[in-house]
Amino acid sequence: MPDIETTLPPTIDTHAHVFHRGLKLASGRRYAPSYDAPLARYLEQLDRSSMSNGVLVQPSFLGTDNSYLVACLKQASGRLRGIAVVDPAATTEELRALDRAGVVGIRLNLVGQPLPDLAAGEWKALLGNVRSMGWQVEVQRNASDLALLVPQLLDCGVTTVLDHYALPDLKLGVADPGFQSVLKLGATRSVWVKVSAPYRHGAAGQDFAKQAYALLRDAYGLDRLLWGSDWPHTQFEATQTYAKNRQFLDMLIADEGERARVLASPHQLFRF
Structure with missing residues (x-):
């Protein structure tokens, strides 16, 4: 008989952070944690929730020093x-070293930042390397700007992943014109969306998530939706736990087969 472990579909958490207070922090950071979130503790969360795999996303407060991630x-x-944060001028060899370590993409955390000029030479070179290595570009930015930015990324031939329901305007929710534009990007089949961190969408975050999930499922299909725990829930540690967010996923996607497909969909995208 085959080992049962080889027959079960993977269950993948696509968004988590690890760090400790001894790491050098990036200058100009908007936030710095006052606690440790080490690898061992994250692996415990995966085990307790029966998750087979996870994805570590470089936190913005560590800048482009990916050494702890690696x-x-x-x-x-x-x-x-891993999803790394790199300087636009990163060399091909630097990126290949990250690739060998298990990094499969770069993150553009653009919240509160100016939009990059993707037509600039260093950006064109970086995205060319991303494309040639089969990596992804993960973007955290409000939905109203994604309608402008994502088509530019797609024109560069790179796979794009959008964080946290694509961050529509908190007051408008799914009615946000930016979010409606994000829904249209599902037709490209080159964009994935993370259904993660509903608490970052205000007091009515769970209600928003339910509305957004139904629309995203219809626009993208289950194979282009990703779940992430957002552990350790930076700036929301007082109200959030890994188990709480995993349980919300069970409520959000009540159908067991549908939920299994969403949890397994990152398998090829993240090279598991």
């Missing part, structure tokens, strides 16, 4: 993948 990926022996 060390954690190596320590996890293939169970995890």
Whole structure:
């Protein structure tokens, strides 16, 4: 008989952060944690929630120093993948070294930042490397700007992943014109959306998530939706836990088969 572990579909958490207070923080950071979120504790969360794999996303307050991320990926022996933050002028060899360590993409956390000029030479070179390595570009930005930015990324031939329901305007929710534009991007089949961190959408975050999920499912299909725990829920630690967010997913996607497809959909995208 085959080992049962080989027959079960993967269950992948596509968004988590690890760090400790001894790491050098980036200048100009908007936030710095006052606690540790080490790899061992994250792996415990995966085990307790029966998650087979996870994705570590470089936190913005660590800037482009991905050394702790890389060390954690190596320590996890293939169970995890990474999304790095890099300088636009990063060399091909620097990116290949990250690739060998288990990094599968770069993150553009553009909240509160000017939009990058993707036509600039260094950006064109970086995105060319991203495309050639089969990486993804993960973007955190409000929905109203994604309608402008994402088509530029797609024109560069890169796969694009949008964080946290694509961050529509808190007051408008799914009626946000930017979010409506994001829904149209589903037809490209080159964009994925993370159904993660509903608490970042205000007091009515769970109600928003239910409305947004139904629209995203119809626009993107289950194979282009990703779930992320957003552990350790930076700036929302007092009200959030891994288990709470995993349980909300069960309520959000009540159909077990549908939920299994969403949890398994990152398998190829993240090279598991």
